[in-house]
Amino acid sequence: MSAGELQALLRFLSQDAKVPLATAMSKVKDLQKASLDSPEKLAKVKHTDIAVLFTDEKVAKQIISAAKRVSKKRAAGDDAALSPAKKKRHDFSAGPPSGPLDLEASIALPVSTASEEELSNAVVHSNRAPLVLAFTVTLLKHTMPEQPLSSRLSLAQAYVSTTSRSRAVSLGIQTLDKAEIEAEERLAEGQPSVSIMGKGLRVLRRWGYEWNQPAEGEPKSKSQTDETDDEPDTQDQSNRPPALWALDLEALRKSNRSDIASANIAAGNHSKLPIYTPQSARAYLLKSFDSVDPSGKKPSAAARVERKASNLGHLLRTIELLYDSWAKVLEPEELEKRTWGWYVKVRPAVEDGVAGWGGKNEIKLSDILALRKQQ
Template sequence: MAATELQALLRFLSQDAKVPLTTAMSKIKELQQHEANLTTPEKLATVKAKDIMSIFPDEKVAKAIVAAAKRVTKKRAAGENAAPSPKKRKRDALVPDEPIGPEDLEAAVALPVSSATEEELAAITIFSNRAPLFLAFTVTLLKHTMPEQPLTSRLSLAQAFISTSSRSRAVSLGIQTLDRKEVEAEELLAQGQPKVNIMGKEISILKRWGYEWERESVTAPTSEQDTAQNKTHELETEDGVADAQDVPNFEEQPALWALDLESLRKSNRSDITLANVRAGNNSSLPIYTPQSARAYLLKSFDSPADDKAPKSGASAKAAVKERNLGHLLRALAMLYDSWASTLDGVELDKRTWSWYVKVRPDVEQGVAGWGGKNEIRLADILALRRQP
């Protein structure tokens, strides 16, 4: 999507449809990915409100957008789309003609929020497979172990951890094969790259120097926690017990991207060389994008099938999944918050795997269970909280 088209769509949503700019920013990718490619008022004018409720779950907002799209389209057809007045141009300055800023980028990957009470959460059961659940655990964990990292970084790092863990599991089950040359190529590319340790796995990173965003209000680690961050420890992972690793002092880190070594190896592009990597020429290096991690989370948490319930359309199903993700993240936040005053980041990192194992969906063992889905009870997550 060209920059001018993006700016035009943002202007329409924020000015004509009265959608808050941060909300509009967060919905751009979903509008692009809609089967009708809803990136202009003309295209939005051809759909019904229910068709975009998977993107804008609030029915009033969805109706307002469609109505605004029809109104703008009608004016344009009547030749009323004249050059903007100075006053209009001043208003348009709210959407700058330059790359998206950090605060808008963070808003664009915002995750759904639930206001459900503890009792309401305890009654909720969702339906999913194991990988997205572990991704949700990891994103929540990183908010406590890397509180200085923005959401874009936490999503990128969490996706890298889940992807590398899943690949290791696939190789161990014989679902995927890697020859020695592929392994050596990735090891070579990783040499000299800075790394962070997440639950016993080393994740190669790129440092996003100069990236400034509106930081969240997070309780700063205590001095004891800072000391513990530098201790070595052994962590259990899905592939067994990892070797003891030094946990880096995350307080000193700028914002980070997780480097996608597999994509880098497979690219075979002449402009991506080991020399470039080591020289810090990172503009063309593939990363695990926060958008892909967010999209994966949003589509992964359904509700258990109910044969008596009437069948719903795609937009309604998407809205259910988004709500379920919000409920899951709230339950996980309550779990981690309950332990945050007692356990430092190292201990939270260490316990996450055992917590996940206790609540992950039951599936068949081995290859037969790969990608299998089952129920996840939020009451089981809440039961893991520290008792007063």
């Protein structure tokens, strides 16, 4: 099953069948094993046939119903029959995702079903920053499990950007004077912050952002994507902390609208403030992990995009296996403390100093697997 097919199946489950994304991701491999890895195949079975995978009868029924509906549309030549890449372009041309569930589904990351042996033989080619991003996104699944993928991508990109800027300044590649630093600090006044691997990041709270479906009988909270720091209505909110956006203070300072931005922050109007978007973080990950074709042939542009997506899926699965092995014995805070050291041990070798800035080299997934806790 190719990365594109996996993405298509995830998209069907989370968007068409309205299955929570986390549940969809956990069932993809089982559906593949059962040869039920497409809407067309699912449309030919009864909901009782997938009861072993989806024990909630209501969920099983809505999957089969959605499969029949999608299959019928495709047979009639509806635009749902477009390839994943073309359909994606079509969706975005119509505007941004309409709600939290659609947003989370639209930014789903590639999923790998490769065996550990296959992963151990895989080698990807990249520079250091996207590897830090991949580690950080995975780390946040363990340290901030209440955050949706959109927030984790935003926060992870903020961490990488902040770290990269500090490095660039230390190498003399970028200059940042005292006035600029003070301006950013003024803009950040009053905003909440979170700490990720020792870096303090200013954030915006996304009150009421309901990013997964509540369990049967559980009250639904208000779905809204506009940020506000007004106190939430406790009757409509779950007990979990609000989802977050990472605020891009550098972009805010460079916008030359610091006075307007300060007024917006003071008034609680955050809809116009620049954030690190999950779409840009995802796009950065998708384009960053290439590999060498053993045949020496130059792949087509589409084939190269597919290969990079597959490589990203393999890398994320490998990093997840690392964290899973330690999460059983370490607290989230300790996982955070160890992350940078793990990254340093496996990052691509490049020249020191300015000469190595942005340099690329091999990343052996076997080196990441070797960091797992020994049984």
